[in-house]
Amino acid sequence: MKILIKKGRIIDPSQNLDFLGDLLIENGKILEVEKNIEIHERVEIIEANNLWVLPGLVDIHVHLREPGEEWKEDIETGTKSALYGGVLRLACMPNTKPPNDSPEVTKYILERASQKAYVTVYPIACITKKQEGKEITEFGRLKKAGAIAVSDDGKWVQDSGVMKRAMLYAKNFDLPIISHCEDISLSRGGQINEGYFSAKLGLKGIPTSAETIAVLRDLILAKETQKSVHLAHLSTKEVIPFLKWAKEENIPFTAETCPHYFTLTEREVENYNTLAKVNPPLRTEEDVLAIKLALKEGLIEVIASDHAPHSPLEKEIEFEHASFGMIGLQTLLPLSLNLIREGYLTPLALFEKLIVNPSKVLGIDPPSFKKGNSAEVIIVDPEEEYVLTEEIIQSKSKNTPFLNKKLKGRVKKVILKEKIFDLSLI
Template sequence: MKLLIKKGRIIDPSQGIDQIGDLLVEEGIIKGIADDIPSDQYTKVFWAEEKWVLPGLVDIHVHLRDPGQEWKEDIETGTKAALYGGVLRVACMPNTVPPNDTPEITSYILKKAEEKGYVKVYPIGCITKGQKGEELTEFGRLKEAGIVAVSDDGKWVANSEVMKRALLYAKQFNLAVISHCEDPTLSQGGQINEGFFSAKLGLKGIPWSAEVAAVVRDLLLAKETGQPVHLAHLSCKEVIPFLRWAKEEDIPFTAETCPHYFSLTEKEVEGYNTLAKVNPPLRKEEDVLAIKEALKEGLIQVIASDHAPHSVLEKEIEFSLASPGMIGLQTLLPLSLNLVKEGWLNPLKLTECLITNPAKVINVEPPSLKPGKKAEFIVFDPNKTYVLGPDIIQSKSKNTPFLNKELKGITVLAVIGEKIWELNWAV
C-alpha cells in the first residue's frame, strides 16, 4: 500500500531538513520527499497542512511498571500512551518488581513488548543486583538478552568505587550508564524543593546540593574512566556551571531534563497537591529559566518524559506518604513545543533533543525520514487545543498536574512500517 502525506512541514534532524512538502511511503518504506508528489487510485492520502511531519520520538526514561506493578501500568497500556504521544520508541527503566537485573527479566519484557506493545521497547538493566548499590549485575549477559543501557534509576549508586567499576565494565559492552542524580544522604526524607514552600507547608525539603553532589561525582568518574555518563532528569540551576565545566574539559557526558522541569515550579505543590510531587522536585522559577538556557546552550541534550505512573491509592493520600512521579508520555511533545513558541529552540534543535540525541545515548540508530528507511514517523498538529481529561489519557494511571488542563499540540497520525494509526483522540 502507498501512503502519501501532503503539504506537511517535514522536520527531520537526521537530515537537517525543515521544509514544506510531500512524503511518500510504499510497503512501509520511505520512498521520498518532494515539493509535490502525485497520487493514484492505490494511494491513501493524508493532508498535513499546518502540521508537522516528524520521525517518531525516542523517550529513554520511561517506567512501564511491568513486571510486578501492573496496577499502575503495563507494557500494553504504557506503549499505547507512548503511541498517542508520538513516542515510537521507549527505553524502560529497571526498577520493576523484581528489578531487571537478570537476562530472564529482560527477555520477559521483550517478549511481552513483541506480543502486546504498540511501539518499540528497549529494556534498561540494573547497574547493581537488586538495585542495592553493592554488587554489579552481569552486563554482558544482560546485553546479550537485549538491554541498551544500565541504570539504578530511582536510586543513585552512592558507592563511588562501585560506580567507577560500573563505568569501566559498561565500556567493554558499549552500554550507556544512566545515573539518577541524587545523593540520598542529602535528600533523605525530603518531599519537595527546600525553601519557602517546604517551610510554609511544614514538609522536609530536598536541597539542590543533593543533585549537584551526585552530578559532580559522576562527572569526575567519567573523566577518570573515559566512559560517558548520562545524567538523568536534571532540575536545578546550580548544576549548570558544572555541565559547562565538563564540556570545556571534554569529559564524556550527556544530560537530560524533563518537561515538568521547564514547565512548572514548586508553586504547584501548594494545597499539598500530590500530583506535583516528583523526584527530583519541582524547583523555582530561576531553575526553570536555567534549564531552558542549558537546553539552548546544548549543555542539556536530551528531553525525556520520566513517565512514572501511580494509582489513585498512591497519590490521593497524605503528602508525605504519596509516591513521587507523574505520567508524561502524552504531554512530552506538547510541553516541549513551548520551547519553540518561546524562542528557546528552533524545531530542528527541539527534535534533536527528542529523537536523535536520545537514540545516540543508548547507541541505536534514530528514526529517520531518509528514503529507504522503515517508515517510523508521526504527524503532529501544533495548533490543536484541547483539555487533557482522564478519558483521553491512555495510561492506566492519571497522575499528572496537567489533568483537566488545557494543552496545545496533539499527534494525529502515527506510522510504523505498514501499520497506520489515525489518532483523533483530543475532543
C-alpha cells in the same frame, strides 16, 4: 500499499530537513521525501495542510511498571500512551518488581513487548543487583539478552568505588550508563524542594546539593574512566556551571531534563498537591529559566518524560506518604513545543533533543525519513488546543498535574510500518 502524505511541514532533524513537502511510504518503508510528489497509481492520500510531519519521538526515560506493578501500568497501556504522545520508541527503567537485574527479566520484558507493545521497547537493566548499590550485575549477559543500557534509576549508586567499576565494566561492554543523580544522605526523607515552600508547608526539603554533588561525582568519574555518563532528569540551576566545566574539559557525558522541570515550579505543591510530587522535586522560577537556557545552549541535549505512573492508592493519600512521580508520555510533546513558542529552540533543535540525541545516547540509529527506513511517522497539529481529560490519557494511571488543564499541540496520526493510527477520534 502506498501512502502519500501531502503538503505537510516535513521536519527531520537527522537530515536537517525542514520544508513544506510530501512524504511517500511504500509497504511500511520510506520511499521518497520531496517538495512535490505526483503519483498516478492507487495510493492512500493523507492531507497534512498546516500540520507537522516528523519521525517518531524517542523517549529514553519511561517506567512501564511491568513486571510487578501492573495495577499502575503495563507494557500494553504504557506503549499505547506512548503512541498517543508520538513516542514510537522508548527505553524502560529497571525498577520493576522484580527489578530488571537478570537476563530472565530482560527477556520477559522483550517477550511481553513483542506480544503487546504498540511501539518499540528497549529494556534498561540495573547497574547493581536489586539496585542495592553493592554488587554489579552481569552486563555481558544482560546485553546479550537485549538490555540497551544500564541504570539504577530511582536510586543513585552511592558508593563511588562501585560506580567507577560499573563505568569501566560498561565501557568494556559498550553499554550506556544512566545515572539518577541524588545523594540520599542529603535528600533522605525529603518531600519537596528545600526552601520557602518546604518551610511554609512544614515538609522536609530536598536541597539542590543532593543533585549537584551527585552530578559532580559522576562527571569526575567520567573524566577518570573516559566512559560517558548520561545524567537523568536534571532539575536545578546549580548543576549548570559543572556541565559547562565538563564540556570545556571534554569530559564524556550527556544530560537530560524533563518537561516538568522547564514548565512547573515548586508552587504546584502549595496545596499539598501530590500530583506534583516528583523526584527530583520541582524547583524555583530561577531553576526553570536556567534549565531552558541550558537546553538552548546545548548543555542539556536530551528531553525525556520520566513517565512514572502511580494509581490513586499511591497518590490520593497524605503528602508524606504519596509516591514520587508523574506520567508524561502524552505531555512530552505539547510541553516541549513551548520551547519553540518561547523562542528558546527552533523546531529542528527541539526535535534533535527528542529524536536524534536520545538515540545517540542509546547507540541506535534515530527514526528518520531516509529512503528505505521503516516508516515511523507522526503527524502533529502544533496549534490544536484541548483539555487533557482522563479519557484522552491512555495510561492506566492519571497522575499528572496537567490533568484537566489546557494543552497546545497534539499528535493527529501515526504511521508505523504498514499501520495507520488515527488518534484524533477521542
